[in-house]
Structures are given as structure tokens and as C-alpha cells.
Amino acid sequence: MKFKKMSEQILNNMGGVSNITHVEHCATRLRIHYKSKQEVHEEEIKKIENVVGIVSKTGQLQVIIGPSVHEAYKDFMEVSQFDAKDSDKHSEEKPIEETDEKKNFLYYVNKFGNFSAAIFMPVVPALIVGGLILAIKNLLVNYFNVPMESGTALLMTAIFSAGFSFLPVYLGYTTAKRLKIEPVMGAFLGCLLVSQNISGATKLDFIGISIPNIDYNGSILPVIMGVFVMYYIDRLLEKVIPEAIKYFLKPLLTMVLVVPIVLIILGPLGTNLSVYAGNAVMFLMDTVGGIALPFLSALYPYMVMLGFDKALSPIGFAAVESLGYDPVYVVMGFISNLCIGGTALAVATSMKDKGKKGMTYSFAFTALCGVTEPAFYGALISRPKVLIGTAAGAVSAGLVAGVFGLKSYVMGFCPGLLTALFFVEPDGKMGNMILAAIVVLVAVTVSFVVTKIIVAKTESSETIETKEKVPMENI
Template sequence: MSNYRDMANDILKDIGGKDNVINVNHCATRLRIQYKAKDQIDDNSVSKIEGVAGTVIRDDEYQIVIGTDVANVYNEFVKSIGDVSNNKSSNIKFTWKHLGQTIIDFISGTFVPILGVLVAAGLVSAVLNIGVSFFGLSTKSGTYTILNGIYEAGYYFLPVYLGYSAAKKLNMNPMMGAFLGATLVYKTIDSAKGLEFLGLSVPQIQYNTSVIPILLGVLFMKLIDVGMDKITPKSIKFFTKPLITMLIVVPVTLLWLGPLGFQIGTIIANILSFVNLKLGWISVGLMGALTPLLVMTGTNQALFPLCIASVASIGYDAFVLPGMLSANVAVGAAALAVSVTTNESKKKQLA
């Protein structure tokens, strides 16, 4: 569908307007809307909107299946609803379920925008391998150097992309998150030996391609950002707020949060490797079988940091991504079978 604005407005109208929206996000194919009142949603009308392939209501989240155009619809939807922060209830009781949903929402909102970078970088690597193996591309040529630069930049500066995306998700200036990520991968800080700050020894950590350290750093930055907003006079906030924020966040990240995140990432990668080694192909099969359920519930988003942590630690992921690949191939085969066997034109197109 070409008119994404009309589609977004139709969806907004049929779910009860912006006053019924608490938060909105999206994954690869679905617009995910947290709502206040279920009875205000006209699911039948939403399902009939051109471009909507289906809907799912799960707990307090309304999922609208759109397909690969979901990002365009999301952008128009966000413009239509504006600021909905006042829609959140101030007396929400803490539950582990709510905490889990909040964590998954943060991870999803942070990682989905950068998936295009990771996909492009990975495919360029595949093109390089094919060029070298089958077409005689020299590893010393300028062509190889440029293409390899695209691949390396996609992963080497991962903390910068994640810093920007995470800060934007937390409603901060995204450039401050990118600034923190760039600081971590700067040549005199990343993997630096014998570094110290005010007499405190800074652990030697490789931050390029890392995931969890920058996420912890940006979360801490959010706390400082909120505090600085409360105590900084408006007349000097423009220059004092970013200055003091970075002077606090960078040392704390380098001294404690970064090493903690690195250790968490290493532990996660080791656990995944252990499960894969002990269960072998069964572990991949289980992941493949669970993937459709994970996607429907949105919990697949929580696996992105695990995959990247594994790649950063041991160079590959032999568990999660192969399982998801097998699931996607199976779902694709099922959709292909439907498209071949059905006589309904709309269902054939959807398949």
C-alpha cells in the first residue's frame, strides 16, 4: 500500500484514537500497540484495512500484521499520535510480567532500527567471500578494501548505532547515546592497557562489536539526564547538561558498567555454546520449533543481544540464528504451499 498516512490514520481511528494508545513499536512485520481499553478496539474494521494481513490481541498489546512495509506505517502512525506519555497510568502496580514486557520493549525498540545495518554488513561479507572464492577477487585490491570496509564498519561501530537507538528509545537526545558509543570505541580507550581515571584502574575491555556495555551505559545516562533536567537552570542547561552528563557517565561506564556488561555478554555466549554442545542438533530444532511462538509474543526481540554477544565473544552463533533460519524456511514453505494450492486471489497474494 502506497499511502501509509491514510493506513496509519485508519488504524488509529479503529483502535479508539490516540487517547487509547500507551505506546507503539514494531518488529519486522508487525505494528505493536499497547492500549488502555480493549473495548475501544474495532478488530473487525482494522482487519479490513487495505494492507493489513491480520491482527493478534495479546494481553495489553494489539499486534497488526502488515509485512515489510511496517516501518513506513509506524513512522506515519507516530506522527499521528504525537506525544502519548500522559496516557500512561501513574498507578501501575509492579509485576514481573510488566517488567519483562518493559525489558522486551526496550530491546525491541533499540535493536529493530539497526537490523538493516547488520543485514547489509553480513550480506556484503557474503559477497566478498563469493568474489574471492569464485571470481578471483584479490584481497589486496581496492574493491576488496572498500567492500570489506563496509562489512567491518557495520559491526565495529555497533556501540555507536546502539547508543543512538537506545537513547532515542528512552526519549533522550540520540546523539548523546551515539557520543557515548563513539567514546567507547575510540582508539585510545577501546582495548587500552594500563588506563586509569583519577587514580582508578580502568579494566581492559574490547568495546567494538559489544552490545551490553553500551546498553547499560545509556540506561545510566537516562538516570543522569532526568536528574540534570530537575536541577539545571534553563539558562545554562544547553551546555552544562551534556557536559556534566558525559563527565559522569563515561567514567562510570568504563570503570564499572562496561566491564559488567562485558562479563554478562561472555556468560550468555558461554551458556548458549554449552547448550548447543550438549544438545547438539536438538537444541537448534527446539529453537526452530519455538521461533513462531516467540515471534507471536514478541519475545524473539530479547534474543538479539544474545546472538550478537555470541558473535562478539566466539565469532559465531551456532544455536539461535540457525534455529530461527530453519523456522523461517519452514514457514516460507508453508506459505508457498498455500499460494500454490488456494484458489482465492486475496489469500494467494497474502501467502
């Protein structure tokens, strides 16, 4: 247990397991929901070894660990002996203390972002693997004479399909888990939607009511909205069904009530909303893409810091679903992560302490690969001036990407050099990939050079100020 000591210290400073209502994690953060803020010692948690930083939210503390967060999560759950199945019981013992945070627009954006993170982040590994496998298959077919009908190509296509076509199954499970109803029921609804008897099927009806013909493979909104309906029906049935027959009657009635609502109402509604979102993205890029993308890329690190980036992820999913590509969400994250990596590289080359230098180099490499929290919190945020270099790189690379129309053909999280194959076109053409390479060069080079200039000027001014100070003994 690599993170045993860290877990023990975090648990003690969170007020113990009795003060915890829910524990989850995203790509880099351990998210701990608590009851009483008075029992949480944030400053002490910041000092714990392996903790890069913290983000405090209403009723939740996000402990930034880095790429090893999954291992840290397992160790924390083992040390705390916190049982996720009892989270409902824990949360009912005592209401979460609300802070003085005003429930304004940003408050609700933050709440939506936290919910989006909880349902999308567990699916990330499948999306990354599926996207990369598809890109590799396209390269093999178009440039290495691998037949499209070969077993290798068909197997790789099947892996991609397992990641993306069955997305409603994964999201059904994670959404139900987040809403604290039986997760397998959400997955059950997702399986129904992607089954060959429902997805794309014609001449379907329910007691004479026609069911629209919709392809649910890779869809997002229908299953999420369906699980929300399932949540309220589940709560209602929980109250009215006798305990003796609840085990088999509640899931039966739940599906009998939910399925017609999803297929007749929510399925068409969710599909149309995805189309509208895709059209809105295209309108944005066609009208102000050259301005919007640089601006969003420069703001992206702060969106990640505040958790707002997850609130925008459904737009990326909707764009890929309706347009076949995403010109905004993955692209701005790709640019921003590269710029943070370039800035961290510049900071590392300017350090004299060998220990800190090596650590910052590792932070920079991790950022270039798509995970920026270690670099942002561990090396950059304490040197706010160097973030000008990050912004300069993001604006420059964003202009190139926006003007020439860089697109990601796979929706994913933590975009970086390791996920660059997301930019390979479905037909295997390399034009978009070459553009992505140019964007990488611009982002890293500009952020690195500007940061080096800022660091050099900062060190020079500090040296001058030190020399001009009059020693205390001469006063």
C-alpha cells in the first residue's frame, strides 16, 4: 500500500470516517464528500506527502494526487474501511454543512460539473483505448496494406465498438451509481437501448403508440435522462411496495414504467438535443472559431482547477455523436495541456535544486501526456508570472487550431501527446494529424520561450533588488 500513510493522515484530518459521506475519484483527484467542514483541516492536508494540492468545494474536498489516484483511492478505501454501499446511511445521519457560497450561476455550473465528472470519468479508460485502437486500425488499413476484412482489422473494430457503441451501458451504470440506485438497473437500461431489437429498429410500438426509429449506439443523453426517471420511480416504489415482494416486484415495475417513457419521449428528445448541441458547436466555430478557441484554451487550466471543464464535456460527446468529430472540447484541452507542459519544462530548466528540478521535469512530462494537475499545482501556481507563458502558448496555438479547423474524431479526457491519434481522420488521411503536429509545436515552443523570458527577467529583477537592499546592521 504505497499511499497507506497518506491515507491515514488524510482520514485523520477529514474528521475520521464518521465525517465522510461519499468517496470517488477522477483522473487525478480523490474526491471526498463530508458532513461537517469544521472537522476538515485543509491546511494540514496540503502538507501531507504525495498530496499535490487541494480544491475545496461545498461539502466536498478534492485532494489532488496525480496519475496514481486510482491506487491512492484503493488504499484510502482500505485504510478508512469506508463502505460505499452505506453512503446513503452515512449521509442521512447528519446534513452536510453548507458554506456561505451563494447559489448563483457558477454554483450550479460547479454542481453540474461534479456530477458530470462522476459519471464520465470512470468511462475514460474505455474511451481512450477504443479511440486509440480505431486510429491505429485506420493507419494499418490505409498505409500498411492491412485488408479491411482481415481478422486483425475486424478485431480492432470490435474493440473500438466495445468502447463507444456500448457507451449507454457504461453511462447507465455510472449515472445510477451516482444517484445511489442499483447500478445494474442503469446498465440494464443501457443494454436495452443498444440491443439490435431496439437501436435502429423499425415498426416498433407500445400498446399502439409508435416508437421512433433511433440509433442509440454511442448515445449519451437518452440513457442519462432515463436513469433520472428511474431514480424517481425507484424512490416512489420503495415507499409503496411491501417488503416481502419488493426484491422482484420493484425492478420489474421500474423497467415497465421507465422503458416506454425512454423510448417514446426521452430517446427522441435526447437525440434532438445532441443534434442541436452539435449544430451550436458548428455555428460557434464557423462564426468566431478563430477567437473562441484561443480564449477557451487560455482559460482551460482554470476551468480544470474549478472543475468547470467537466460541465462542458457533454458538448464534446454531443458533437462527436452528431457531427462525427469535436472541434472544441478535446482541442482546447489538448492545447492547454501542452502549454502547461511547455511552461513546466521552462521552469524545470531554470531550477538549480536537482531534486526539485527532476520532480518538475516529471511534472512537465506528465502534463505533455495529458495530466496537468501535478505541474499546475506543484510547479506553476506558486509562480503566477509563468502562467503568462502558458496563456501566450494557448492563444497562439488556439489561433492556429481555430483558423485551420483542428478536429478530434474521438471524444476523450486528458488529451495530450499519448492521445494524439485522436486526430487521425476516420478514412486514415493525415491532413488533420499534420495540423495537430503543428499545433503541438506552436503550443510547446511559445509557452516554453515566453516562460523562459519571464523567468529570466524575474530572476534578474530579484537579483537587482537584493543588491540594492541596505544591510540591517548599517541602518
